Amino acid sequence: MRITEAAQAYSFSRRALMLGAIQGGVGLVLAGRMTWLAVLENEKFSLLAESNRINLTLTPPRRGWIVDRNGRELALNRAAFRVDLIPDQIEDQEHVLKTLQQLLGLTPEDVARLQTDLKRSRGFRPIQVSEKLDWERYAALLVRLPELAGVQPSESFARYYPLGAGVGHLLGYVGAASAEQYAKEKDPILVAPGFKLGKDGIEKTMEDVLRGTPGAKRVEVTAHGKPVRELETRPDTPGKNVKLTVEMGLQEYAARRLGTNSGSAVVIDVSNGDILAMVSMPAYDPNSFSDGIGQSEWKMLSEDDHVPLMNKVLQGLYPPGSTVKPMNGLALLAAGIDPHAVVNCSGAMQVGNGVFHCHKRGGHGGVDLRRAVAQSCDIYFYEMVRRVGYDAVAPVARSLGMGQKFTLPFTTQRSGTIPDSAWKLKRYKEAWTVADSLNASIGQGYVLANPLQLAVMAARLASGKALVPRIIADEPVQPAPPLNVTPEHFAIVRDAMFAVVNDGGTGGASRMLVPGVTLAAKTGTAQVRRITKAERASGVLKNAALPFKLRDHALFICFAPADNPKYAAAVVLEHNGHTVRNLDTPLIGRDIMTYLFDKEMALKSLAEVEPSWGGDYKTRMAEQAKAFQATQSAPPPPTPEDTEAAADNVSAAAAAATTNTIDTDAADTGSVEPDE
Amino acid sequence: MSTLGPGFVPAPLAQLPWKIILLIAAIGVFGLLVLYSAAGGDLQKWAMPQGIRFFAFLAMAIALSRVPEGFWAMAAFPMYGVILAMLLGVELLGAVAGGSQRWLDLGLIRLQPSELMKPVIVLTLARFYEILPAGEIRKFGAIWPAAVLIGLPAGLVMLQPDLGTALMITAGGIMVMFLAGVPLRLFIGGALGMAVAAPLAVNFLLHDYQRNRVLIFLNPESDPLGTGYHISQSKIAIGSGGIFGKGFLNGTQSHLDYLPEGHTDFALATMMEEWGLLGGFFLIIAFGLLVRWGINVGVRSQSRFARLAAAGLATTIFFYVAINMAMVMGLAPVVGVPLPFISFGGTAVMTAMICLGILMSFDRQNRKVVTW
Structure with missing residues (x-):
C-alpha cells in the first residue's frame, strides 16, 4: 500500500510534468500563431484593416456640355437637389x-x-x-431626416436639354450605369450616387470626353457605414465640352416643322459636309429619360407606331423611291445615254410576263431625261435602265453615298442596300432579272437607304464632291475629292432637279419664297404594300383610306441655291401617304431650307401652320402623355431595368419591320405601283 | 520579503502569496485598460463594472485561500450534488420558460451553475481518486464512476446548449483522470476514438448553429459575412496590430465596430490590435506563469486530493486561456469561451477566481507543512 502510494506520487509528478510540457507546447503554438498573424501577415491584414476603415466616396464629375456650332448649349448641367x-x-x-x-x-x-x-x-x-427638387421641398425633407433612415439627400447637377425631344436621338440621354456596364468597366464611379453616363447618341459615344474625372473623399466609417471623419478631399475635374456642327436653331426648327409625322430630316453644309441638323421625330424627351423614365411614359413610347425610340436618320431604312432618279440620270449619262433621247410613256410597259406601270395612269407621252426627272416618269427609267443594266447604275449610287456607312459618333448605323447582280447571286443564289433592274431603277425592290444617305446623296449631287458627313466640330474636315463625273453631266442633272421645283415638275409646291434663292429637289414615294391586279383595275386605294402602316413613305431630297448650292437636305416621312399638304415633304423641305436663308420668314410660316396640328412637339407630347394616361386603366408594367438595351430592342424590331415589308415587295416583280 | 521585519506587516497579510496576487492583478488591470479602450475611452461602460467585479472576486479568492484544504476534500461531493441539482433545475426552468436558460440572477453576476461545475468537477474527481484504493487505479472501477461523474453535468450543459462549457467540464475531468494515473493507453485510444467520433458528433449531436461554427472554422471564407465574419475580423485586428500595436485607444477594428464581440469573447483581438504582439506575449507569459504556479502547487502538495485538484484547477484556467486564444486567432471553432480577467463579464472571472482561491488555499497548506 505504501509503495503503491509512493508510486502514485511518482506517477503524478511524471504526468504533471507531461501536462506542463503539453501546456507549454500549446503556449508556444499560440505564440507562434500570434507571430504569424502579427508579423508575417501584418502587411496583408493592415491593408484589410485600412480598407475596412476607409471608405472612398467618389463625387461624380460635372459632365462636359454639348454645344452647337455657335457655342449654344444643346446639353448642359443645372444645379439640382437630389x-x-x-x-x-x-x-x-x-x-x-x-x-x-x-x-x-x-x-x-x-x-x-x-x-x-x-x-x-x-x-x-x-x-x-x-433629382430635381426645388429648395422648399428639399428643406422640408432635411428637417424630417432624423426619422427617415436610409434617405440620402445631396446637392448635385442634373443634365438638361433645352430642346427636349428635338435632340433626343441626336444627343441621346444620360442615366445610371447598368449592372452589366459596372461588371464590364469595374470603375467604382459608376455606382456612385448621382453619377450618370451617356446612354445613347452623342452622350454615349463621346462619353470619354464628356465624363471628366471624379472627385474623391476619403472618409473613416464604422462597420455600419456611419462616417466618422473626413480624411481628405480631391475635387473633380469636369468633363470637356463637345462642339457639334449642328445649328441649334435649325435643329429645333426642323424638329418642329416635321409636325405630327413619323419622320426624319437631315441638313448638310455642302461646302464641308457639316451636319447642320439631324432630326428624328417623334422622339423621347432626353430630359425625362435622364431622370429615370416613368412607367407609363415608357409604355407609351414603346407602343407608339411612330417609333419614338428609333433614330430614323440612321436606323430607318426605306426604299428611296424616285429620289434616286437624279442619280440614275448621272449613271445613264455616264453609260452613254443621250440626255435628249426620248422615251414614249404610255402609262405602262410590258416586260416578260409582268406589266410595269407609271405613277401617271395615262402616261407622260414623249419624255427626255430632264422631263423624266422633273415629272418623275417611271417608264423612262424602266426603259433606259433596261438598256444599260442596273450593274451600270449601282456603282454610281454607291459613289454618291448610297449603301455606305459613315464614320459618325453613333452606335447604330444601318447601311441599306444598293443591289447588283453579284449581290443578288451571293445573297439569294439567284440570277439578276430585268424586273430587278426595273424595280431598282425607281428606288424600289432591293434598294434600301437611310435618310442620312439620301442627304449625303443630295450634298454630293450639289457639290460634285465626295463629301463625308461630320458632326463633331473639333474633328478635322475630311477631304472631299471630286466625284468621277463630268461637270456637264452634273449640270444636266442639277438642271433637271431645278425643273422639279421651278419648271412644272412634281415638286412645284416647294418653290422658295426667299427672293433670289431657288431650290433644286426630287420628290419620292415608296410603296410598302403590294397592289394587286384587281385593285389596280378597280382603282388604287387612296392612302388616306389605308391604315397608317400601309401608307406610302414620302421622301424628298433637295439643295439650295440651285445655281450655287450651299445646303443640301433630305426629308423622309414614314407612312406619310401625302395626305396633308402642310405636313408633306415639299413644304417641309422648302421651310427647312427657307430657315437657312431667311429665318424670320421660316418662323412666320411655321407659326401659321403649327396650330393646325396641335402646336409644337413639347405641347403635343404633354397632351399625348395626358391622353395616354387617361386610357390606361391598369397600372403600367415596370419600366425595364436597362432602358438602353430595351430601347435598342424596340428600335431594332421597328427597323426590322420596315425592311421586311420592302422585302416582300421586292419579290413582287410584276406590278410595282411607282411614283406619284 | 525577508528584509521586512515581521513587525511591519500583520502576519496574516504577510502570509498571503503576494507574487501570485500581483500577477493576477497585473492581468486584471491590463484587462480593464483593454475594456476602457474597447468602450472608446468610456470608463463607465465596461471597465468600471468589470473592475468592481474583478476586485470583489479577487477578495473572494483571498478569502477562499483561508479555507483549509480539508474542507475542500470534505465538501467536494456535496458541492457536486448541489450544482448538479442546480443544472437540472435550470434545465427544467428553461423548459418551463420555453427557452434555453443557463443562469440564476444573483445581482452582481448572473450565476451559471455550469460555470461552478468547472472547478467542482475537478475537486470531485480529485476526491474520488483520493479515496479510491491505490491498487484499483488500473481497473475498470477507476474509470466508469469518473465517466459518470463527468458525463452527467457535461450532458446537461450540452442540452442547454453550451458546447464550450460542456467541453471544458469534460476536459477538466479527463485531465484529473490523466493525472490520477488512469492507464495512458486509454487516453491514446480515446484520442483516436475522438478523431473518429468527432465528424459523427458534428453531424448528429450538434445543433445547426454549432455545426455551422465548426464547418465555418474549417473553411472561414465560406461565410465571410456570417459567422466567419467574426474570425476574419478578429484576424484582421490581430494581424494589423503588428509587433507594437496601433497604440492605446487607437484600434480601428474595435472602435469602428468591425470586430464583433470586441469586449467579450474577442477581447484578445481588441487588445492585440492596440498592444500588438508584445501585448499578446505578455498575456501568454502571465497566464503561463499562473498555470505553472498552479501545477507546482500540486506537485508540492502532500495529499493526493490536493495534488490532483491543484493540477486540475490550473489546467481549467489553462483551458480557458488556450481555447479562447485559439478561437480568436482562427485555430479553433468559435465556441464562446471568454478570456479570464480580460473579457467583459463576471462568470469567467468568478470561475477563475474560485480556482485560484482554492489553489491559494492549497498553497497556504503547503507552506504550513514547510514551516512545520
Whole structure:
C-alpha cells in the first residue's frame, strides 16, 4: 500500500510534468500563431484593416456640355437637389415611402417605381428618388431626416436639354450605369450616387470626353457605414465640352416643322459636309429619360407606331423611291445615254410576263431625261435602265453615298442596300432579272437607304464632291475629292432637279419664297404594300383610306441655291401617304431650307401652320402623355431595368419591320405601283 | 520579503502569496485598460463594472485561500450534488420558460451553475481518486464512476446548449483522470476514438448553429459575412496590430465596430490590435506563469486530493486561456469561451477566481507543512 502510494506520487509528478510540457507546447503554438498573424501577415491584414476603415466616396464629375456650332448649349448641367435611398439603411420602408410621397409630392407611379427598384436593389447601390427638387421641398425633407433612415439627400447637377425631344436621338440621354456596364468597366464611379453616363447618341459615344474625372473623399466609417471623419478631399475635374456642327436653331426648327409625322430630316453644309441638323421625330424627351423614365411614359413610347425610340436618320431604312432618279440620270449619262433621247410613256410597259406601270395612269407621252426627272416618269427609267443594266447604275449610287456607312459618333448605323447582280447571286443564289433592274431603277425592290444617305446623296449631287458627313466640330474636315463625273453631266442633272421645283415638275409646291434663292429637289414615294391586279383595275386605294402602316413613305431630297448650292437636305416621312399638304415633304423641305436663308420668314410660316396640328412637339407630347394616361386603366408594367438595351430592342424590331415589308415587295416583280 | 521585519506587516497579510496576487492583478488591470479602450475611452461602460467585479472576486479568492484544504476534500461531493441539482433545475426552468436558460440572477453576476461545475468537477474527481484504493487505479472501477461523474453535468450543459462549457467540464475531468494515473493507453485510444467520433458528433449531436461554427472554422471564407465574419475580423485586428500595436485607444477594428464581440469573447483581438504582439506575449507569459504556479502547487502538495485538484484547477484556467486564444486567432471553432480577467463579464472571472482561491488555499497548506 505504501509503495503503491509512493508510486502514485511518482506517477503524478511524471504526468504533471507531461501536462506542463503539453501546456507549454500549446503556449508556444499560440505564440507562434500570434507571430504569424502579427508579423508575417501584418502587411496583408493592415491593408484589410485600412480598407475596412476607409471608405472612398467618389463625387461624380460635372459632365462636359454639348454645344452647337455657335457655342449654344444643346446639353448642359443645372444645379439640382437630389434624394436617394440606400436600401441597406432603410429601417421602415413603408414609413419612408409614405413620408417621401407626402413631402416630395411623388405620384403613386413614382412610388411604384421606387418599390420595383428597391426589390431589384443590391443593398449598397443608391436608388434615385428625385433629382430635381426645388429648395422648399428639399428643406422640408432635411428637417424630417432624423426619422427617415436610409434617405440620402445631396446637392448635385442634373443634365438638361433645352430642346427636349428635338435632340433626343441626336444627343441621346444620360442615366445610371447598368449592372452589366459596372461588371464590364469595374470603375467604382459608376455606382456612385448621382453619377450618370451617356446612354445613347452623342452622350454615349463621346462619353470619354464628356465624363471628366471624379472627385474623391476619403472618409473613416464604422462597420455600419456611419462616417466618422473626413480624411481628405480631391475635387473633380469636369468633363470637356463637345462642339457639334449642328445649328441649334435649325435643329429645333426642323424638329418642329416635321409636325405630327413619323419622320426624319437631315441638313448638310455642302461646302464641308457639316451636319447642320439631324432630326428624328417623334422622339423621347432626353430630359425625362435622364431622370429615370416613368412607367407609363415608357409604355407609351414603346407602343407608339411612330417609333419614338428609333433614330430614323440612321436606323430607318426605306426604299428611296424616285429620289434616286437624279442619280440614275448621272449613271445613264455616264453609260452613254443621250440626255435628249426620248422615251414614249404610255402609262405602262410590258416586260416578260409582268406589266410595269407609271405613277401617271395615262402616261407622260414623249419624255427626255430632264422631263423624266422633273415629272418623275417611271417608264423612262424602266426603259433606259433596261438598256444599260442596273450593274451600270449601282456603282454610281454607291459613289454618291448610297449603301455606305459613315464614320459618325453613333452606335447604330444601318447601311441599306444598293443591289447588283453579284449581290443578288451571293445573297439569294439567284440570277439578276430585268424586273430587278426595273424595280431598282425607281428606288424600289432591293434598294434600301437611310435618310442620312439620301442627304449625303443630295450634298454630293450639289457639290460634285465626295463629301463625308461630320458632326463633331473639333474633328478635322475630311477631304472631299471630286466625284468621277463630268461637270456637264452634273449640270444636266442639277438642271433637271431645278425643273422639279421651278419648271412644272412634281415638286412645284416647294418653290422658295426667299427672293433670289431657288431650290433644286426630287420628290419620292415608296410603296410598302403590294397592289394587286384587281385593285389596280378597280382603282388604287387612296392612302388616306389605308391604315397608317400601309401608307406610302414620302421622301424628298433637295439643295439650295440651285445655281450655287450651299445646303443640301433630305426629308423622309414614314407612312406619310401625302395626305396633308402642310405636313408633306415639299413644304417641309422648302421651310427647312427657307430657315437657312431667311429665318424670320421660316418662323412666320411655321407659326401659321403649327396650330393646325396641335402646336409644337413639347405641347403635343404633354397632351399625348395626358391622353395616354387617361386610357390606361391598369397600372403600367415596370419600366425595364436597362432602358438602353430595351430601347435598342424596340428600335431594332421597328427597323426590322420596315425592311421586311420592302422585302416582300421586292419579290413582287410584276406590278410595282411607282411614283406619284 | 525577508528584509521586512515581521513587525511591519500583520502576519496574516504577510502570509498571503503576494507574487501570485500581483500577477493576477497585473492581468486584471491590463484587462480593464483593454475594456476602457474597447468602450472608446468610456470608463463607465465596461471597465468600471468589470473592475468592481474583478476586485470583489479577487477578495473572494483571498478569502477562499483561508479555507483549509480539508474542507475542500470534505465538501467536494456535496458541492457536486448541489450544482448538479442546480443544472437540472435550470434545465427544467428553461423548459418551463420555453427557452434555453443557463443562469440564476444573483445581482452582481448572473450565476451559471455550469460555470461552478468547472472547478467542482475537478475537486470531485480529485476526491474520488483520493479515496479510491491505490491498487484499483488500473481497473475498470477507476474509470466508469469518473465517466459518470463527468458525463452527467457535461450532458446537461450540452442540452442547454453550451458546447464550450460542456467541453471544458469534460476536459477538466479527463485531465484529473490523466493525472490520477488512469492507464495512458486509454487516453491514446480515446484520442483516436475522438478523431473518429468527432465528424459523427458534428453531424448528429450538434445543433445547426454549432455545426455551422465548426464547418465555418474549417473553411472561414465560406461565410465571410456570417459567422466567419467574426474570425476574419478578429484576424484582421490581430494581424494589423503588428509587433507594437496601433497604440492605446487607437484600434480601428474595435472602435469602428468591425470586430464583433470586441469586449467579450474577442477581447484578445481588441487588445492585440492596440498592444500588438508584445501585448499578446505578455498575456501568454502571465497566464503561463499562473498555470505553472498552479501545477507546482500540486506537485508540492502532500495529499493526493490536493495534488490532483491543484493540477486540475490550473489546467481549467489553462483551458480557458488556450481555447479562447485559439478561437480568436482562427485555430479553433468559435465556441464562446471568454478570456479570464480580460473579457467583459463576471462568470469567467468568478470561475477563475474560485480556482485560484482554492489553489491559494492549497498553497497556504503547503507552506504550513514547510514551516512545520
